[in-house]
Amino acid sequence: MLVTLLQRGVDLVLFGGCVLAALSVGAASVRRLAPFGISRLEAVTLALGAGIVVIAYGVLVIGLLGWLHRAVLIGWLAVCYAVGLRDALQELGRRRFPYPFAERWRDLHWTERVLAVLTVVLNLLALLLCFVPPWAGEWDSLSYHLAVPKLYWLDGRVHYLPFTHHAQFPMTPQMLYLLGLGLTELKSAAVAKSFHWLCFVLCQLALLSWGAGLPHRSLRMGLFAAVAFATMPLAFTEATTAYVDVALTAFVLLHLLGLTRFLQQPDGRWLLWSGLFAGAAAGTKYTGLLCVAVVVAAPAVLWLMRRPLAGQWRAVLAATLLAFGVAAPWYIKNWLWTGNPVFPFAYGLFGGRQWSAEMAQAYTLSNREFGGGRDIGALLALPFNLTLNEIRFGRCAGQWLGNCFQKGTCPKRWKCGKFDNVDTPPLSVGILPLAISPTAVLLVPWATVSFSVGVGLPVAVAVAWLAWGFAEAQYLRYLLPVLAVGCLVVGVTVAAWVRINAVMATLVRSVVAAGVVYASLVIMWYAKPLLPVAVGVEEPESFLRATTPVYRVAEFVNRALPHDAVIATYGEPLGYYFERRYFWADDGHNRLVPYARLKRVDDLIVAWRRLGVTHIIVNWRYVPAESVIARWIADGKRRGLLETLWRDDAALPSTEVLAVVRRRGL
Known part of the structure; x- marks a missing residue:
């Protein structure tokens, strides 16, 4: 400590x-x-x-x-x-x-x-x-x-x-x-x-x-x-x-x-x-x-x-x-x-x-899988779903209002939830934008030059940004600049309410206080499990072993593999903790491995060796067992072309580290 x-x-x-x-x-x-x-x-x-x-x-x-x-x-x-x-x-x-x-x-x-x-x-x-x-x-x-x-x-x-x-x-x-x-x-x-x-x-x-x-x-x-x-x-x-x-x-x-x-x-x-x-x-x-x-x-x-x-x-x-x-x-x-x-x-x-072109199209479609539909119903529901809906009503959810009923079975579940891959309570934006901002229409003197420029222009830019987000990638954190401009509108509106009279000032301060209290509770919910390691009570290594499976993989890689090792990763893009040279080998990230020309595992190993690959890491959570890569890897292990060095069975499906066995003729 x-x-x-x-x-x-x-x-x-x-x-x-x-x-x-x-x-x-x-x-x-x-x-x-x-x-x-x-x-x-x-x-x-x-x-x-x-x-x-x-x-x-x-x-x-x-x-x-x-x-x-x-x-x-x-x-x-x-x-x-x-x-x-x-x-x-x-x-x-x-x-x-x-x-x-x-x-x-x-x-x-x-x-x-x-x-x-x-x-x-x-x-x-x-x-x-x-x-x-x-x-x-x-x-x-x-x-x-x-x-x-x-x-x-x-x-x-x-x-x-x-x-x-x-x-x-x-x-x-x-x-x-x-x-x-x-x-x-x-x-x-x-x-x-x-x-x-x-x-x-x-x-x-x-x-x-x-x-x-x-x-x-x-x-x-x-x-x-x-x-x-x-x-x-x-x-x-x-x-x-x-x-x-x-x-x-x-x-x-x-x-x-x-x-x-x-x-x-x-x-x-x-x-x-x-x-x-x-x-x-x-x-x-x-x-x-x-x-x-x-x-x-x-x-x-x-x-x-x-x-x-x-x-x-x-x-x-x-x-x-x-x-x-x-x-x-x-x-x-x-x-x-x-x-x-x-x-x-x-x-x-x-x-x-x-x-x-195929990768570009797949990438565009992947981005558009976040969020909900792009029809008039989704547009009308946007204020509700940005502020009050605990999920992003994704294509997998099939609902543009209310909760998702497929949370346990939907294969796209990782694209739901307003905090990326972390399950959180609703209202990750908080209640203030929806509670305060609509009243700006009544109070803010938009016709005056100072307000039309000082507030109206940022709002216009935010609307253009929101239109892009709605059409392309409905990913909440991509809209953070829009939400920041929304906070500007909240500030202008609250200040206008406070100037009306003491009763309205008390009411709007109460609304703000309620929103801040709720948001603070959500923040503390997020912070609580992280505080022990943040203050030094829990050691970083034990925290990472418990929360981050790839860290356990990295510990083995950094300890056991030679310093000149070159690793091809499959289903494992989280390479920060690796201290060996690595690259993402999955088809769809790049064209380093010419999968379209490969017919069997022998061809794959030849392609690996041209890239200097000595080891591979496979996260079976993201590599389907029925995929061609999975079949080739299984064939390689059966024939002795690949040797399992380590398997993390603490997290299932497991992650494997394999060595590419050097043989003549390949």
Whole structure:
């Protein structure tokens, strides 16, 4: 336990150093591009957002140059300090900033102050849960969000990984995870996961800042928006993982914050900030390209507002170039490595290395299996199913209202549930969006310029994002930017209700309190089994053996297999804990193994050996016994071509590790 606690302390120091480096280099940008009248809160928010973007892209450059060493990463952080530490001290500490809000802390009702304190406590709890080692509940972290950066670190460079299309996605947050893994030399993932938590805090800072640009300059509005987001169970749980959706949400919010400020006041520097974060959003996920499109459309918005364009063209052009420039490295890298800038999408237009038309079609259909139908009934039920339905009424459920009656038998069950693969109570979004947001139609003065721009424009972007989600991938965490804008609407609406009279203020505060209490209970339900390992009472190894079957496989692999082993995995994409070279060999992930030309196990072994394969891992849970691969593996074992080295019978169906036996003639 003492060793674990010492590692926690080291991780905190390293993460704190990264945060200070981000603030330092970000402050240098704020000092040179600070819009007129910016507050300290807005300056810190912009500095933190810009800083993590700069640090991430610096790590990308270091990785592409093949300089991935701990000393180089520390040197990069030192450069960030040297560039901006003086600016951080001067700009964020000594400079006189205007106070952005009409209210002060003492003007808030006691219940609102309690909510603020509770939000801080929940943020600290989320940070604590970042010390839980990546486990089976963090599927995507184990398969690529952390696994790919770990492979880069082991190889000492960022390079083309042909076995997974996920490695070709834009990876700005993953560069931060690479930094975290490298600083600890793979001893801990806590620093890496904490970067996603930092984006969670950044989302709240952006929402808190929003009130300064609206009529009434309401601190209360920003506070309620931040509380709604921080207590949303979906956002909270995402913040404790090394996923990317909270990071994407932070960049989207900062992009929209800069854009709305630009449209509210004629200062082109706000549009530059919007362009920077639009590019960062597109560098995080392909869906972030919508933000770049919004920046490009800024002149049309100005024209609709009847604002003169003559003095704004320079800012519009600079912001557009900045957005494209920040996003471009990921798309150029894809073009050079795969021939497709948006790999694996748009295959019919660009093609793509290690991909095929059949794989592209299967991938599209797989994404569309999430969620419910795409008919008018599913559209009308969308508000209910986003907020109050405990399942995502998937195609397997066959119901667009109510509960699924096939939970025990449906083969697509893993695509149900709002927390990916974890069974949770309902209301993972919470009750506040549906309880509060509809009343915005009655209270918010949408016709006024300040509200139509400051709130209406983000809502319009969110509606466009939601339309894409409804048509393509009805996956709840993909809609986190939409839900964050919904939290903005919650904040605006609650602040408007509070201003009416004391009775309405008491009523709406009671509704908010009820929503926060329920959300907190869901959060504690999620956190309870993870707290022992988070605080160091339970050892990480015993926790992982009990919760994450692939960890037991990795223990054997890392202990028993030679260091030069090359492993082909079947039905087992969770490779984060493997310390041997591996690749996904399943048909459908890539074309490394030409299955269409193989007739028997002998052909398969020849194909393996061309790839240097010495061992295979088969997770029989995801490899059907009647499949061709299963028959070939059984034939190989019967003929002595494959030798079982280890079997995990603790989890059934079991996972096997087999050696490819070397024989002449094959």
